[in-house]
Amino acid sequence: MTVSDYKAPVRDMKFVLNEVFNVEQLLASMPGTAEVNAELINSVLEEAGKVAEGLLAPLNRQGDEIGCQFDGGKVTTPGGFKDAYRTFAEGGWIGLAGDPQYGGQGMPKTLAVCFEEMIMAANSSLALYAVLSAGASLAISRHASDDLKQAYLPKLYDGSWSATMCLTEPHAGTDLGMIKTRAVPQSDGSYKVSGTKIFITGGEHDLSENIIHLVLAKLPDAPAGPRGISLFLVPKFLPDGDGNVGDSNGVSCGSIEHKMGLKGSATCVMNFDDATGYLVGEINKGLACMFTMMNYERLTIGLQGLGLGDASYQTAAAYARERIQGRSPAGPAQPDKAADSLLVHPDVRRMLLNMRANTEAGRALAAYVGNQLDIVYFHPDEERQARAAKLVALLTPITKAAFTDRGFEACVLGQQVLGGHGYVREWGQEQHVRDARIAQIYEGTNGIQALDLMGRKVVFDREGMLEEMLDEMRQFIDQEKDGRVAAFVAALDNALDCLVRTTDLIRQANTENPHEVGAASVPYLDLMTLILYCYMWARMVKVAEDALAAGTEDSDFYRAKIQVGCYFLDRIMPRYKSLAEEISAGSDVVMALDEALF
Amino acid sequence: MTVSDYKAPVRDMKFVLNEVFNVEQLLASMPGTAEVNAELINSVLEEAGKVAEGLLAPLNRQGDEIGCQFDGGKVTTPGGFKDAYRTFAEGGWIGLAGDPQYGGQGMPKTLAVCFEEMIMAANSSLALYAVLSAGASLAISRHASDDLKQAYLPKLYDGSWSATMCLTEPHAGTDLGMIKTRAVPQSDGSYKVSGTKIFITGGEHDLSENIIHLVLAKLPDAPAGPRGISLFLVPKFLPDGDGNVGDSNGVSCGSIEHKMGLKGSATCVMNFDDATGYLVGEINKGLACMFTMMNYERLTIGLQGLGLGDASYQTAAAYARERIQGRSPAGPAQPDKAADSLLVHPDVRRMLLNMRANTEAGRALAAYVGNQLDIVYFHPDEERQARAAKLVALLTPITKAAFTDRGFEACVLGQQVLGGHGYVREWGQEQHVRDARIAQIYEGTNGIQALDLMGRKVVFDREGMLEEMLDEMRQFIDQEKDGRVAAFVAALDNALDCLVRTTDLIRQANTENPHEVGAASVPYLDLMTLILYCYMWARMVKVAEDALAAGTEDSDFYRAKIQVGCYFLDRIMPRYKSLAEEISAGSDVVMALDEALF
Structure with a gap:
């Protein structure tokens, strides 16, 4: 096994797009995307996976070791980047979701989201050059004059x-x-x-x-x-x-x-x-025009965190399967060997399951947001557009901050699974940690994302963004409360009550004390993330339970989905209560210390 | 400000040693340490601070940039290390707590703990060479023959x-x-x-x-x-x-x-x-002999995490004071400037207060453990020795894992405070993150520390290690429940009940399912850490409240202590409830997924 063993999670993405969200049906209902059927979706995912695995991933480590060189105003990228970028551009990937009028492929954002996760996971450094072109193209196509579009978009889409x-x-x-x-x-x-x-x-x-x-x-x-x-x-x-x-x-x-x-x-x-x-x-x-690009990049940078967390998981899981060390607490599992695999140790599983439970929930949420972006862009019904725009506004800071915070956490856990071998360069796990760390900082620090969420999108919002999301989850709760995912629904229901109470508290408190929003914002974003991830897990587990009940040849896949979901519910979700308590402590204790005494 | 602006926390250490734990009184009561009075303690702390600040810290960054070079079997350390190490050794610091019979200084561990925090904070790479010699000397002095001691200890203590x-x-x-x-x-x-x-x-x-x-x-x-x-x-x-x-x-x-x-x-x-x-x-x-050294090093490595977290805090706090960006949510705080300092932003304060609340609690706990180690080593009363040995056994894995986990977290937060400037080399914050990361891995991964705690020290322990600690905290609760720190005592009391319930649950469950200990261990260590930190904060805040009530010229120091303590109580401590809930979910959900499906 080497560090370029990244495998694009194509099966999991197909599950999310086709089975959980039934993307084909939505796309078929919109004129601009009507031809994007399940067959095309699957084929794009598979081709994208090959690009990420075969073209980008093999250059990731040397990109880190060689780095960019600066000399006399010129920058030389690491060996192999130039050829790979050319091949990548010629494949049409930079203009994947670009405007077809100027040479873009016009694919829906939902697909671009999957693609971006893959390329970020495989080689964030190289992928960044491409996603910046895609993001800038979006801003140009929305806000620039026709002359500028004509002069610049085709060459940005084709990568020249x-x-x-x-x-x-x-x-x-x-x-x-x-x-x-x-x-x-x-x-x-x-x-x-x-x-x-x-x-x-x-x-x-x-x-x-x-x-x-x-x-x-x-x-x-x-x-x-x-x-x-x-x-x-x-x-x-x-x-x-x-x-x-x-x-x-x-x-x-x-x-x-x-x-x-x-x-x-x-x-x-x-x-x-x-x-x-x-x-x-x-x-x-x-600033408003730039935000067209920044909001695009915020989701993309979220996908950097998500993808790197998955890449780290893959290496850690492979290592844990193969590395033998110690014995199962229940007695030797592989008595013929000198020791058992790391996977007999509950704490190693805890680390891996944490990584996976957050990554898979994040992947579903990314696709969900991609769907809403497609509705905003392509849907003929203005009411649906407006609703989707509210959800996108609410969810963009969450995806950026949550995916990168959980992604960094995953990279750190994935390094920990390898012990000392995770700290040296050889296995690539320490590079994932270093590469993932920036994603919490750039494109607006995660603290700024949390302020955007708690401030503009919740406390000062007059459009009902949060209420739109709450309504949808409550509908789901009503529909499913006696069904196969009743345990998830019950937790979600309680957590929503807690979220509403906490939100009301801060909305009220902030009228008297303007520090309340800032003091609450980061734990509030974490609280909201747990709720959204729980909702995603509920939807995924429901699909998996239904598939198993109906009989399927792929029962391993669905059973694993349920087991990881249950791990999330039992071992990660409880955290929301402490977050709510932390928030309710208010801002006085945060603001008390005199500036000079820091 | 440059990265070598590390200031040894001498004032804070004097507070912990002299005011919180009254170390002088304990040392006076033991023949081997009777001459170590407050004057000597303060003087050692001050001299140690000068060594850390003036000799080690200035070499920290070039140590990282140049690194060690390997050529033909020889290793060359970074420029300046050799001279600094010689000066350091000549100061007698390597043998600070060494056996006086062989040239050691015979200082109590409580002082060595403070010293090690400082040198680890200033320059972990260089400090490691020294602390390994100190740890090995301890193993040799406890277990080797007199001939070996005579041949090796003097030269290890003098650093040659x-x-x-x-x-x-x-x-x-x-x-x-x-x-x-x-x-x-x-x-x-x-x-x-x-x-x-x-x-x-x-x-x-x-x-x-x-x-x-x-x-x-x-x-x-x-x-x-x-x-x-x-x-x-x-x-x-x-x-x-x-x-x-x-x-x-x-x-x-x-x-x-x-x-x-x-x-x-x-x-x-x-x-x-x-x-x-x-x-x-x-x-x-x-293995038992090696554990003499390993237990020593575990506390020392804990201090690496603690010290680096403090170093990162110092840079982050200085940056936040000086950097102006944005306006206070309450309106301009410095209307004559283009923007306000970062410290007007509640979320920046949240990050800094998190770092500081954990670092200061950890520093107190380190001194507490140092005290117990001194009692084990020097105290004439066997009963007190035995009790202290139990506390040391219980607390060693906690100090190693908690200090390094919270220390790494602090370094990440300290990097975040600087935004993009934290990700580039210039300010030294990214080096702290990279240097601190190893401390969670080596000397037994933190997962192993948690297993040691939950297994050998709690569930399978027959000596009553945990009960010894609980008794002490309950005595404190009884004494202080109506006093100035009643809020801390009330939280501590509730948390102890929760800890006892959780411990009983796992002790019981593990009799039927041997995976329970491993599945619970890491959140259990986190739970225990919160309780111990709350206990430390209660003791520190009590001293601070008493000092303020009695009237003091240093009221800023004591008020800050109380305010940081209250931050811990209100915004960090609530987490214990979620940890208990996570633990009580048990191991089945951790063990369910088939190995092949990871």
């Missing part, structure tokens, strides 16, 4: 050009209102953009012939704060008359960061010096 | 020689019964030792003129399993007639590991090829 998002500056990360990058209008309608951006993933590299930067900047007369931010498209090379790479623009890479992980991904300091840029969307509305 | 512990082999980590290293008796009473050991910290390096290996091996006719293991002292160079470095022995370093962190510490593959060794302790009783 790539893209970045340029937000952070040295003094302005979370607080983008403080950015100093300036954009000065020119007589021809373009802008001259000047400033320094940091932590720019893929800001410079050798994978594509051009790099298209989406840059947040302020016009000279812009209002202070976030309401004065505009979005600009700034290419590394300006297109020539034929739309090909022309003159170089005032964009340069000052250096790359030395990071904990993700070493195959170039994290750049980018200098813009009177660089020609083109406005995307309206003046001073740049 | 160093030591290792050689347990793990490629196929035998946790399961030491499977080791293959052989020791063949020679006519002169020595042994010829042959075999391969892996993951040997400090197995080869350039810091000392000789390296003394304590090696587990089996005699040709030894019984199978752990009862056939003996312990040997195997020097790299055999002493000559004058006791100085003589002929080289059959010991060589085959390679060093490429690890996630702790890169300044050489982790070696050691080959023993008919190497001359000397028996330590009795034949086939080697």
Whole structure:
């Protein structure tokens, strides 16, 4: 077994898409996706799996060991990345969910979600270059002029050009209102953009012939704060008359960061010096346009955490099966061998089951959100669109933070299963930990996700986002309370009551004390995650129970699904009560200590 | 601020030693430590702090960046390590708690515990070489012959020689019964030792003129399993007639590991090829002798987690004070600046308070265990010795696992506070995460510590170890239930009831199902940790409340202590209930999944 033994979870994704969510039926009902039937879904998943396993995974370790090199303003990616990226792009994968009018494949987001999990699991560093292009393309296709779309989208979809998002500056990360990058209008309608951006993933590299930067900047007369931010498209090379790479623009890479992980991904300091840029969307509305990309990337980064947790699980499970050490507490299980496999030890199973219970619930939730995104984008019924948009708004911060928190936790557990062998480079488990760690930080720290959830999406929300989700779960409870998953339904019912009480408490408390939302936000996101995962497990276990009751040739698969689900219910779900108690302690105890005494 | 800005927590340690535990009084009552008064304690803490801050901390980052180099069997430590180690040794720090008969300083363990936390926080890689020598010296002084003591202890205490512990082999980590290293008796009473050991910290390096290996091996006719293991002292160079470095022995370093962190510490593959060794302790009783060292190192490794968590806290708190980003939810706190400090954000405080609440409780518990170790070693009253020995046995696995789990968690939080700046090398926070991670794995994984606690120390214990601890806490509850810390006492009282119920449940269940202990062990250790930390906080807050009531010039210190303690009580302690519920779910759900389906 080597570290490139990643196996794309195609069977599990088919289960989620076809059996749990019956995606085919939904897609058939929408004009833009009507041709995406189960056969096509399965075939895309299988092909995607081959790309992840065969093309990306084998380069993951050398990507970490060699890393990106910076010399004289140029960035060289690790050996093999360039060829692999070319093959990947030629397969049409960058434009998988792209607009067909400009050369995209027009596949539903639900499928893209599965694909992104696979490529992130196989090689996050290499995958990042691709998902940034996909995300930037989305922002361009939604907000840019037709001319810009025509000039840039085809080349982004086909991978000959790539893209970045340029937000952070040295003094302005979370607080983008403080950015100093300036954009000065020119007589021809373009802008001259000047400033320094940091932590720019893929800001410079050798994978594509051009790099298209989406840059947040302020016009000279812009209002202070976030309401004065505009979005600009700034290419590394300006297109020539034929739309090909022309003159170089005032964009340069000052250096790359030395990071904990993700070493195959170039994290750049980018200098813009009177660089020609083109406005995307309206003046001073740049943050909203950028959020089109950021929300896309937030789910994608969630999938990085999810995928890496799964990759770590696969190695840990294989190691635990093969490694013999100690004896079962019930007496020798393999008396002919010098010791039993690690899987006889309950605590090793605890670690593996924790990883798997969270990963599989997360995978289902990712597909669920993908479904809602497809409804928003493709559904002809405005009411269904509006409902789906509310769910997407509510769930986006949860998927980003929960998948990456649980994913990092999974990587740490997967390292622990291997003992000392997990701490050395050889098995690849320590790389997963290092690579997964950034996902809790970038694209808005998980603390910011939790604030977004608890603040904008719950306490200050007037659209009923949370209520939409609660209604759906309550319907499920009503339908299934006497059925095969009654135990899950009972736990979910109690947890929903607890969530509602806790939510009301904070909504009320925050009217008198503005610190309540921030003090509650992270445990509140964890509480909500447990509830959503419980709901996902209830739905998955129901399908599995039904399949077993109906008789199936694949009974191992369904029985495992039920057993992992029961593990979640009995050993992970109870945590929600403590989270609610922690939240109800309020903010005073958080705010009491004087700043000088930290 | 730079990464070498570590400040040894001398004030906090004085508080714990002098005010919470009144260590002076205990030490005065024991012949071996009678001269260690508060003045000496304070002076040792202050000098130790200077060593950690001025000598070790400045080398921490370059130790990571340069790492150990291996070439032709030789290991070169990072620049500066050799000189620093010499200065450190000349200060007498390696023999701080060593036997005065052979050149040790004879200081109590309580002080050594504080010292080890500091040096681990400042530079774990460099500190490890020293603490291994100290631990090996302890095993030698307890179990070796007088000749061996005379020949080796003085040179280990003065640092001219160093030591290792050689347990793990490629196929035998946790399961030491499977080791293959052989020791063949020679006519002169020595042994010829042959075999391969892996993951040997400090197995080869350039810091000392000789390296003394304590090696587990089996005699040709030894019984199978752990009862056939003996312990040997195997020097790299055999002493000559004058006791100085003589002929080289059959010991060589085959390679060093490429690890996630702790890169300044050489982790070696050691080959023993008919190497001359000397028996330590009795034949086939080697594991018990080695456990003298391992128990010592377990507490020390716990202190690595504790110290690194504190180091990470210090950087995170300083960053949070200085970095301005966003506005207080209550409105601008520093309206004259472009933004407020990170400390206005409740969630940033949550992270910092979590780190600090766990670190300070752990520091108190470390001193408590140090106290018990001193009673075991120095106290003339056998009954008190026996009681202390039971507490040490119970608490050793808890300190190792809890301090390193909470320490790693603290390092991850301390990285999170810095956002993207925590993921790059510059601030040192990512190194803390990588360095702390190993502490959960080596010296017996934390899963093994939990099994030791729940199995040998609780369920199968016939000496009443747990009951000894419970009695002490119940006495405290009785004394303080109407006093200034009534809220802590009430929580502690409820949690003790929960612990007793949970313990009875597992003791009972395990009689019928041998998987119950293993399935419960890790959450049980976490549950116990919360209770012990609550007890420590109750004691610290009581002292702080009394100091404030009596009037003090240092009221900021005591108020902060109370506020951090209240944070622990309200926002961390509630977790115990969920842990008890998780445990009570039992082992069936852990054991259900078929091995082939992992």
